[in-house]
Amino acid sequence: MSGLVLTAPAGANKKKRIVGRGSSSGRGTTSGKGNKGQQARSGGKTYIGFEGGQMPLYRRIARRGFSNYPYRKEYATVNLVNIAAKFADGETVNRETLIEKGLLKKSALLVKILGNGDLDKKLTVSADKVSAGAKEKIEKAGGTVTVSGE
16 A cells, blocks of 8 residues: 555646736736726725615615614523423523533523423522423422513
């Protein structure tokens, strides 16, 4: 196996095309950019939505309607499966303990508990939101739920 030499397939390695190096190079003068016009100029680019100087569509059409974007709340979700795996019987589940156990990142502002999985431990859960299924499972296991947000 020592006689094997690795070689790239034909056409895989191409020489870089150098432009703008005099007329004798074959790619001098306009350097493949043609004659005049926006694309021939330095910095001759357009932006997305540019229509050749005509008022672009996104500016011609009136802005209408309501966007909830500035007011939306983003929740970090935690499932009961993960809570059951990390928490012992009788413990308190809140934002601080979830961060401690590594189920939440510190940047997560709001917490929602979801009901995926089963719970057989008595836990005290305090969160910004709790799904109906999760609340039912926590209370069935003998735990309590307090919802701070809404």
